[in-house]
Amino acid sequence: MTYNAISVSELNKYIKEKFEEDEYFSSVLVEGEISNCKYHYSGHIYFTLKDENSLIKGVMFKTYTSHLDFNLQDGMKVMVLGSVSVFERDGTYQLYAKAMKQLGKVGDLRAAFEALKEKLEKEGLFESSHKRPIPVMPKTIGVLTSNTGAVIRDIINVSTRRNPNVHIRLFPVPVQGEGAAQKIADGIRVMNENNLADVLIVARGGGSLEDLWPFNEEVVARAIYNSEIPVISAVGHETDFTISDFVADLRAPTPSAAAELAVQDISILQENIYSYQNRFKQALVKKIEFMKLKYEKCMASRAFSKPLQQIQEKYILVDKNIKSLEYSISKKLQNEKAKAQNMYLKLDALSPLKTLARGYGIVSVEDKIIKSVKQVKTDDKINIRMEDGKIEAKVI
Amino acid sequence: MSNKKEDLNFEESIKKLEEIAQELEKGDLDLDSSVNKFEEGMKLSKKCNSLLEDAEKRITILLNDNGNLKEEDFNPEED
Numbered sequence: 001m002t003y004n005a006i007s008v009s010e011l012n013k014y015i016k017e018k019f020e021e022d023e024y025f026s027s028v029l030v031e032g033e034i035s036n037c038k039y040h041y042s043g044h045i046y047f048t049l050k051d052e053n054s055l056i057k058g059v060m061f062k063t064y065t066s067h068l069d070f071n072l073q074d075g076m077k078v079m080v081l082g083s084v085s086v087f088e089r090d091g092t093y094q095l096y097a098k099a100m101k102q103l104g105k106v107g108d109l110r111a112a113f114e115a116l117k118e119k120l121e122k123e124g125l126f127e128s129s130h131k132r133p134i135p136v137m138p139k140t141i142g143v144l145t146s147n148t149g150a151v152i153r154d155i156i157n158v159s160t161r162r163n164p165n166v167h168i169r170l171f172p173v174p175v176q177g178e179g180a181a182q183k184i185a186d187g188i189r190v191m192n193e194n195n196l197a198d199v200l201i202v203a204r205g206g207g208s209l210e211d212l213w214p215f216n217e218e219v220v221a222r223a224i225y226n227s228e229i230p231v232i233s234a235v236g237h238e239t240d241f242t243i244s245d246f247v248a249d250l251r252a253p254t255p256s257a258a259a260e261l262a263v264q265d266i267s268i269l270q271e272n273i274y275s276y277q278n279r280f281k282q283a284l285v286k287k288i289e290f291m292k293l294k295y296e297k298c299m300a301s302r303a304f305s306k307p308l309q310q311i312q313e314k315y316i317l318v319d320k321n322i323k324s325l326e327y328s329i330s331k332k333l334q335n336e337k338a339k340a341q342n343m344y345l346k347l348d349a350l351s352p353l354k355t356l357a358r359g360y361g362i363v364s365v366e367d368k369i370i371k372s373v374k375q376v377k378t379d380d381k382i383n384i385r386m387e388d389g390k391i392e393a394k395v396i
Numbered sequence: 397m398s399n400k401k402e403d404l405n406f407e408e409s410i411k412k413l414e415e416i417a418q419e420l421e422k423g424d425l426d427l428d429s430s431v432n433k434f435e436e437g438m439k440l441s442k443k444c445n446s447l448l449e450d451a452e453k454r455i456t457i458l459l460n461d462n463g464n465l466k467e468e469d470f471n472p473e474e475d
Contacts, residue, residue: 135405136407147472156472165448166453167451168454169467170456170470172457172458190465196458269448270448272410273413273441280420283420284420286423287425287430291427
């Protein structure tokens with residue numbers, strides 16, 4: 001007798017074909033809780049979906065994971081759209097997820113978060129132009145958080161370590177649960193109205209999305225936006241982002257980091273001030289040295305080192321000038337004298353007196369010199385000028 | 397409770413210190429003005445330093461007493 005056995009592979013292949021013939025399996029919508037969730041390095045997500053009594057293995061391939069708007073975590077309630085088929089190698093059937101939606105309150109919160117974020121962003125509440133700078137040296141740090149627990153302690157410790165003289169003013173507020181958001185918002189408003197701080201830290205420790213929820217509420221977002229006092233938001237862990245973080249003037253990854261951002265290390269500030277004092281001193285010393293150098297150069301000049309020499313030099317010059325002046329004056333005098341002498345001799349030679357001296361006379365009638373006999377007639381009175389006097393005569 | 401507005405605040409003072417340092421370092425002021433600037437800078441820097449040191453360490457908590465704010469010293473509880 002011959003047995004007609006088939007291989008395991010053939011069997012699983014047959015089963016798979018049966019599954020795929022079923023139209024219902026090709027598109028199922030199933031609800032359950034996630035467990036054994038694994039993000040594989042290949043990009044696929046492996047998980048188990050279960051309810052109280054039963055479970056099914058599932059996988060979401062990389063192609064689909066990019067459309068997920070949340071991170072899968074164990075314990076999450078989800079609704080999965082996908083198909084059911086057989087994984088031939090292991091002989092198992094599983095859920096091939098194509099899309100997933102988070103269910104329950106957390107899912108609703110996530111949707112509300114996205115909606116509010118989009119709304120406030122459109123309104124401009126996250127604009128960086130609206131963000132105020134954090135003061136370098138705030139005198140008073142206003143802190144809005146719970147008056148119990150590690151957060152306020154961390155903030156006090158970090159702040160006082162960096163600046164032992166800081167004033168921390170705690171405005172205690174509940175940081176989770178019903179009504180917390182309103183109280184946080186009121187606190188921010190009261191701090192502003194009474195000008196009770198130079199900077200505000202709004203802080204909360206880590207927690208679930210539900211725990212952090214007050215910091216995702218619109219009333220807190222608007223209070224932060226309207227705060228005249230700069231606000232540092234420090235809610236949850238480094239990976240948690242809340243609406244408060246987006247609106248705040250500065251986001252700190254943790255409450256301790258917020259304290260570091262609000263309170264400058266006093267020793268660094270002091271060093272900074274000392275370095276200014278040094279710069280002033282050096283600049284002044286340099287100035288004085290420069291002036292001294294200038295003074296010394298000035299004093300070394302001949303005007304100061306040999307003041308008489310200059311005067312003597314000038315005296316010599318004056319003497320020289322006087323001498324040459326005297327010389328030119330006497331020379332001029334001589335020249336003029338000689339010229340005068342010459343003129344005198346010429347004049348002398350031409351003088352009529354000289355002619356008279358030789359025995360000539362000048363005949364004149366009524367002061368008119370007679371040069372011709374025709375100019376006189378008988379009985380005219382004439383004057384004859386001789387060298388040594390006058391003769392009055394009559395023409396006969 | 398708030399900063400005195402008539403005084404320069406810390407940031408403004410630091411900014412002023414930088415200005416004074418640059419003016420002095422340029423070296424084109426005469427000696428008298430340099431000395432005056434120097435004195436102004438030293439005075440301001442000492443004021444800044446006293447701003448740092450004068451503040452008193454205080455940890456306080458604001459309490460709402462029937463609508464009136466009250467302030468008390470605060471000691472965080474230890475775990």
